Every structure is written in structure tokens, then in C-alpha cells.
Amino acid sequence: MLVVESFLSREPAMRLDNDIHNFYEHLVLNAIREQGLDSRLTLDQLADLCCLTLNHLPAHYIRHDVDMIYFLTDEQRRETTSKVQDALAIAHEKVLHSNPSRIRDASAVTSPPLPSRRWEAK
Incomplete structure (x- = not known):
């Protein structure tokens, strides 16, 4: 765990593992739930899915989701x-x-075909 100490008091000011996160993490998890992938994939596949998805998105670290959402335009x-x-x-x-x-239940996988795109470094 990485802890940032207050400069003067040497007391923990914040815990980076709790206070800072990638803005896209919650969006990815919500999209997985909305598509029902959480009930069709194993836990290992879900972990891989989250990592692969987040690695394809820009890193955007924030402290509070509400701050980020507030500053985004509709577009x-x-x-x-x-x-x-x-x-x-x-x-x-x-x-x-x-x-x-x-896959947990191969017969349950009825999602539409996914676009065939190659991973590209951005």
C-alpha cells in the first residue's frame, strides 16, 4: 500500500490505493454488468476482460468520479x-x-457478433 504523508506532520494524508483510481474502471464494470457478461464468464475471464479493456482505454486517474462527470460535456x-x-x-x-x-454456459452466449478489430497501440 502506498501512503502519501503530510509534509509537516508525517501523518498519512491519503491512501493512494483507496483514494485514487482510473476513471474508466467503474464505467467498464457497469458496461460488463449491462451486457450480462458477469453471468456468462468465469471469474478468471472477467479479470482478463477488465484488464484488457482498461489497457485499451486512456489512463485517467481521479479522486472522485463526481468531479470528472461534472466536467464532461454531453458529447x-x-x-x-x-x-x-x-x-x-x-x-x-x-x-x-x-x-x-x-465459458460458464456455452449455450447462454447469445451476444451479437463482435466487430473484428485488432488491438492497436494508442
């Missing part, structure tokens, strides 16, 4: 949602093709 919100959906689709395809036998 920026739409763009952010679109980025998350695109990154999630690419990651989902990659996870499924890495080991399709690890």
Missing part, C-alpha cells in the same frame, strides 16, 4: 461511453478466443 460523455463499448467488444472477443471452453 464527451457519449465519446467516453463509445470508447468503453469499443474497448470492451475487442477485449471480449479476445477473451472468448483465448479459451472458449472456460
Whole structure:
């Protein structure tokens, strides 16, 4: 755990592991829930899916989600949602093709075909 100390008092001012996070983390988790992927993939696949999706999105660390959301315009919100959906689709395809036998219930996978896009460094 990384703790930032107050300069004068040497007391912990904040815990970075609790106070700072990537803005996209909650958006990715919400998108996974909305698509029902949390009930169709194993825990290992979900962890891989989150990592792959977040690695395809820009790093944007914040302290409070409310601060970030407040400053986004409607257009920026739409763009952010679109980025998350695109990154999630690419990651989902990659996870499924890495080991399709690890799907909890193969008959439950009825999601529409995902766009075939290659991972590109941005």
C-alpha cells in the first residue's frame, strides 16, 4: 500500500490505493454488468476482460468520479461511453478466443457478433 504523508506532520494524508483510481474502471464494470457478461464468464475471464479493456482505454486517474462527470460535456460523455463499448467488444472477443471452453454456459452466449478489430497501440 502506498501512503502519501503530510509534509509537516508525517501523518498519512491519503491512501493512494483507496483514494485514487482510473476513471474508466467503474464505467467498464457497469458496461460488463449491462451486457450480462458477469453471468456468462468465469471469474478468471472477467479479470482478463477488465484488464484488457482498461489497457485499451486512456489512463485517467481521479479522486472522485463526481468531479470528472461534472466536467464532461454531453458529447464527451457519449465519446467516453463509445470508447468503453469499443474497448470492451475487442477485449471480449479476445477473451472468448483465448479459451472458449472456460465459458460458464456455452449455450447462454447469445451476444451479437463482435466487430473484428485488432488491438492497436494508442
